[in-house]
Amino acid sequence: MPKLKLEDLAAIRDSARRMTSLREGAGRVRITVHMGTCGIAAGARAIMEAVLREIEERHLDDVLVTTSGCAGLCSREPMATVEIRGHPPVKYADLTEARVKTIFEEHILGGKIPVELALAIGSERTH
Amino acid sequence: MPYRVHLMVCAGTGCVSNGSLGVRDALEKEIHRRGLGGEVQVVTTGCNGFCGAGPLLVVQPDGIFYQQLTPKEIPLLVEEHLIKGRPVPKLMYVPPEEKVPIPKMSEIPFFKGQRLVALRNRGLIDPEKIEDYIARDGYTAFAKALTQMTPEQIIAEIKAAGLRGRGGAGFATGVKWEKVRQAVGEPKYIICNGDEGDPGAFMDRSIFESDPHSVIEGMLIGARAMGARWGVVYVRNEYPLALQRIQIAIEKAREYGLLGENIFETDFSFDISVTRGAGAFVCGEETALIASVEGRLGDPRARPPYPAEYGLWGKPTCINNVETWANVPPIILRGAKWYSQIGTESSKGTKVFSLVGKIRNTGLVEVPMGITLRELIYDIGGGIPGGKKFKAVQTGGPSGGCIPAGPLLDQPIVYDGRGERRPLSDALDLPIDYESLTDVGSMMGSGGLVVMDEDTCMVDVARYFLAFTQDESCGACTPCREGTKLMLDILTKIVEGHGTMEDLESLEEIGRVVKETSLCGLGKTAPNPVLTTLRYFRDEYIAHIQAHKCPAHVCRELNVYRIDPEICVQRGHGCGVCRRECPEKAIFGEKNQPHRIDQALCKKCGVCVDVCHFHAVIVE
Numbered sequence: 226m227p228k229l230k231l232e233d234l235a236a237i238r239d240s241a242r243r244m245t246s247l248r249e250g251a252g253r254v255r256i257t258v259h260m261g262t263c264g265i266a267a268g269a270r271a272i273m274e275a276v277l278r279e280i281e282e283r284h285l286d287d288v289l290v291t292t293s294g295c296a297g298l299c300s301r302e303p304m305a306t307v308e309i310r311g312h313p314p315v316k317y318a319d320l321t322e323a324r325v326k327t328i329f330e331e332h333i334l335g336g337k338i339p340v341e342l343a344l345a346i347g348s349e350r351t352h
Numbered sequence: 353m354p355y356r357v358h359l360m361v362c363a364g365t366g367c368v369s370n371g372s373l374g375v376r377d378a379l380e381k382e383i384h385r386r387g388l389g390g391e392v393q394v395v396t397t398g399c400n401g402f403c404g405a406g407p408l409l410v411v412q413p414d415g416i417f418y419q420q421l422t423p424k425e426i427p428l429l430v431e432e433h434l435i436k437g438r439p440v441p442k443l444m445y446v447p448p449e450e451k452v453p454i455p456k457m458s459e460i461p462f463f464k465g466q467r468l469v470a471l472r473n474r475g476l477i478d479p480e481k482i483e484d485y486i487a488r489d490g491y492t493a494f495a496k497a498l499t500q501m502t503p504e505q506i507i508a509e510i511k512a513a514g515l516r517g518r519g520g521a522g523f524a525t526g527v528k529w530e531k532v533r534q535a536v537g538e539p540k541y542i543i544c545n546g547d548e549g550d551p552g553a554f555m556d557r558s559i560f561e562s563d564p565h566s567v568i569e570g571m572l573i574g575a576r577a578m579g580a581r582w583g584v585v586y587v588r589n590e591y592p593l594a595l596q597r598i599q600i601a602i603e604k605a606r607e608y609g610l611l612g613e614n615i616f617e618t619d620f621s622f623d624i625s626v627t628r629g630a631g632a633f634v635c636g637e638e639t640a641l642i643a644s645v646e647g648r649l650g651d652p653r654a655r656p657p658y659p660a661e662y663g664l665w666g667k668p669t670c671i672n673n674v675e676t677w678a679n680v681p682p683i684i685l686r687g688a689k690w691y692s693q694i695g696t697e698s699s700k701g702t703k704v705f706s707l708v709g710k711i712r713n714t715g716l717v718e719v720p721m722g723i724t725l726r727e728l729i730y731d732i733g734g735g736i737p738g739g740k741k742f743k744a745v746q747t748g749g750p751s752g753g754c755i756p757a758g759p760l761l762d763q764p765i766v767y768d769g770r771g772e773r774r775p776l777s778d779a780l781d782l783p784i785d786y787e788s789l790t791d792v793g794s795m796m797g798s799g800g801l802v803v804m805d806e807d808t809c810m811v812d813v814a815r816y817f818l819a820f821t822q823d824e825s826c827g828a829c830t831p832c833r834e835g836t837k838l839m840l841d842i843l844t845k846i847v848e849g850h851g852t853m854e855d856l857e858s859l860e861e862i863g864r865v866v867k868e869t870s871l872c873g874l875g876k877t878a879p880n881p882v883l884t885t886l887r888y889f890r891d892e893y894i895a896h897i898q899a900h901k902c903p904a905h906v907c908r909e910l911n912v913y914r915i916d917p918e919i920c921v922q923r924g925h926g927c928g929v930c931r932r933e934c935p936e937k938a939i940f941g942e943k944n945q946p947h948r949i950d951q952a953l954c955k956k957c958g959v960c961v962d963v964c965h966f967h968a969v970i971v972e
Binding site for chain 1 (some may be wrong): 354355356357358360390392395412413414434435437438477482483486487489490491492495499608609610612614615617698763788789
């Protein structure tokens with residue numbers, strides 16, 4: 226390969242960082258796709274793929290994606306929880322790939338919760 | 353597409369020998385089978401540090417820590433954690449004497465107290481991928497040093513940071529660099545000393561294995577500062593994985609044009625070759641190492657002239673230890689001010705230690721200078737296993753000294769790292785920095801830390817370490833060659849029960865002479881374990897000599913084995929296992945009758961103690 230120039234170093238760093246920043250565990254946004262049996266049966270896998278695709282296409286490097294089990298409202302799966310640092314988590318139900326796109330555009334990038342899609346804001350009491 | 357989960361599998365030497373590559377293969381197979389190949393990435397990293405709990409896996413971005421994995425647990429782990437999103441508590445770390453597992457790596461006490469500078473990338477990158485290193489700001493410090501700083505500014509920055517050599521002696525790195533820069537002679541060389549020879553020490557190996565590019569970048573910055581054209585990385589051949597990773601890293605750096613001619617389109621050129629050491633302890637000494645690189649016998653020579661003036665091939669040469677080089681890039685990138693805030697007045701930054709011996713959390717840790725022995729041994733190390741008492745800690749490898757438990761009141765005065773000198777009522781409060789360790793008769797050394805409990809015989813320990821240095825003495829100078837031999841003979845006499853009180857004085861006298869008159873660091877420090885144990889554990893020596901007893905029951909020649917007749921009959925019903933197993937046929941007795949040992953026949957091998965289920969054999 227040709228010799229590295231100073232600009233190349235920064236370019237490699239930025240693209241490599243996108244692939245590895247997850248390891249540092251600090252993102253601005255955390256999306257949890259609920260993947261209990263009910264979620265998977267209702268198509269959570271396709272939702273997960275849509276989420277990952279959005280992140281890829283929009284070159285986002287501050288969004289972490291994790292999975293968790295059933296959120297307790299099996300009839301409204303597939304569901305996902307979006308948590309922006311410093312804000313209460315928002316649960317979305319009855320997700321489709323199109324709705325995932327809307328959530329990215331309005332909530333994650335725009336900072337405005339699409340209330341018509343949201344199921345609940347905040348989380349249950351745990352103690 | 354970016355992955356949503358990164359599985360960081362530790363592939364340091366410790367975990368690999370515990371089977372971590374099998375765990376990795378099982379993970380890859382299972383992830384493929386469950387169709388998660390596009391979402392989950394398996395990354396093999398260098399040593400994570402918690403070697404005692406391996407094979408290890410950290411799941412990111414959650415930071416969930418799994419330990420002691422085997423391939424058969426992998427399907428469950430993938431199903432539960434990666435598909436259903438439920439971390440698996442039974443594979444997590446459970447602190448001793450507690451029942452609740454700690455899921456997050458960042459909350460486990462072993463990791464919580466550490467501060468990573470030299471090991472900043474450990475467990476976060478694949479050491480064989482240069483892109484992973486670059487993603488974590490790799491080579492950015494070098495680019496800054498090359499394009500925005502003059503050589504003088506680089507040296508001034510290293511000086512201001514207060515970085516001192518991590519190989520043991522603690523010489524100021526910036527001062528050494530300045531000497532080499534000002535020395536007359538071309539070309540200039542720089543060397544990375546990776547000839548880590550202390551028994552139980554693995555700091556350098558771990559850096560090579562987990563982050564080899566940090567060493568290369570440190571050397572590039574050093575080369576720019578000193579005007580060096582060539583570098584040598586000296587690695588011992590017993591470190592195959594370290595050798596392989598540094599070689600891959602050098603090749604990758606060359607491919608990217610980070611080593612070679614006209615780097616970053618400037619007139620700066622630098623390249624590195626690797627020399628394998630054959631594993632002689634003395635080759636860690638700089639002049640012996642240079643002789644070895646030149647293809648000669650690894651013998652040290654008298655200094656001055658120092659290598660800074662007359663080094664490799666007679667040219668000005670800078671030798672720094674692996675850990676020292678790895679500290680350089682963060683100093684340049686983040687500045688001397690940031691670095692010098694870590695540590696104590698005279699010892700700046702952090703130090704990597706390998707924590708071994710009678711300690712729960714065996715492994716590799718990096719802590720700020722000035723941390724106390726207590727924090728290191730109890731908070732991070734988890735204390736002494738089996739409810740035993742802490743007896744001593746040996747720092748600095750075979751040439752270091754033993755620091756005893758209890759007060760250090762008779763000490764001259766102990767440096768507290770903050771500019772004050774005062775006696776210490778408990779050795780565990782000793783701050784770990786260059787001066788404090790020297791004050792108590794030990795040394796920082798390269799960072800080996802051996803913890804000893806009440807079952808350790810200090811005379812035996814002194815003899816063990818001296819036997820090592822005596823064996824590794826190159827024989828070039830008389831005090832080291834003859835002196836260590838004489839001392840070893842005396843120590844052997846004492847542990848076999850034939851010592852006299854005059855022997856103690858001879859040990860001290862010979863020890864002093866060897867220390868003061870030896871040619872190189874090996875001899876100058878070899879008597880340390882003997883002299884410190886004589887200073888702090890003299891009563892143990894006296895017990896061996898006068899009472900013919902080893903208080904810790906380690907020196908078998910001095911032990912007397914006896915069978916408690918009551919326990920033997922009441923609990924064991926004279927089972928006769930000891931009689932059958934005794935290789936000397938020295939045990940007599942009948943079924944249901946007490947057994948006894950014929951002291952005239954007993955060779956003190958201790959087999960009877962090991963085989964008796966009823967603890968009826970008593971050692972006196």
